[in-house]
Amino acid sequence: MVRKIVFVIPPAVELLDLAGPMQVFEEAKFYGFELELEFYSLQNSISSAVGLPFGNIPSFLEAELKQGDFLFIPGVDFEVLEKLLETELIFFDWLANCYQKQVIICSVCNAALFLGKAGLLDNRECTTHWRRVELMQMLFPKAKVLNDVLFVKSDTIYTSAGISAGIDLALSVLEELTNPLFVNKVARGLVVYHRRSHQHTQANIYLDYRNHINPKVHQIQDYLTENLSTEITIESLASMVNTSPRNLSRIFKEATQITILDFLTGLRLEKAKTLKSNPEYTIDYIAAQCGFKSARQLQRILKK
Structure with missing residues (x-):
């Protein structure tokens, strides 16, 4: 419509x-x-x-x-x-x-x-x-x-x-x-960052941790959001923005206040919760689409 x-x-x-x-x-x-x-x-x-x-x-x-x-x-x-x-x-x-x-x-x-x-x-x-x-x-x-x-x-x-x-x-x-x-x-x-009033819905991983102006960190965040089912390493991410793994970890934490792994896990969990609403998807399929190693790993993290 x-x-x-x-x-x-x-x-x-x-x-x-x-x-x-x-x-x-x-x-x-x-x-x-x-x-x-x-x-x-x-x-x-x-x-x-x-x-x-x-x-x-x-x-x-x-x-x-x-x-x-x-x-x-x-x-x-x-x-x-x-x-x-x-x-x-x-x-x-x-x-x-x-x-x-x-x-x-x-x-x-x-x-x-x-x-x-x-x-x-x-x-x-x-x-x-x-x-x-x-x-x-x-x-x-x-x-x-x-x-x-x-x-x-x-x-x-x-x-x-x-x-x-x-x-x-x-x-x-x-x-x-x-x-x-x-x-x-x-x-x-639009090169703006979505802010929220206290009247709005609860925070969401896709929109959180974006209140910074570091272009390399934004590039990494965009890539992670769109490539959850692929194998991701800190080395490959660092290569994308022409820096070292250690430096990328540092600047990411400085810009977002969380680690790359925590951000990635949040993205995967958010997508998993969305996919779980479809009864036709098995837990194994959901785990694969979200980049988890196994359905057991996904279930363990969801329980936490």
């Missing part, structure tokens, strides 16, 4: 709020995930917060959204936002209607205030740019506004903190639609 991602662009939009999430989904399309991206405007004439004009974009009223579609609303220049909160009553009614249809509504930065104005944040945990946390709590006292988190998911309402946090939210949405390994490819393609 082709998933639909819709962006509604307000006047004085913050460019990174729009371009960050949009690029995440465009990168996903590059890797073969079927997505339909659509763009609509809040007003007839749209330009960005820095004055960059947009072309002719259809009105949000023309968007056809259904249950399970995603709607992204990027943040805007704050002075313009204050005016929009008082004038765009039709838009707020439209947002409330989208919520009733179970469209998944995602705000980036201060666009969370649009959701509050539509009555979608009452008794709900949410977040926004740190500069607007106190204001949002004051304007919408029934909302449970959180500070110091990247994004919050509550039912079908997703809110994210300022600017680049929209990328984190988009990566998390993409993980809902695909899997952690695919998201890792997208994040690496």
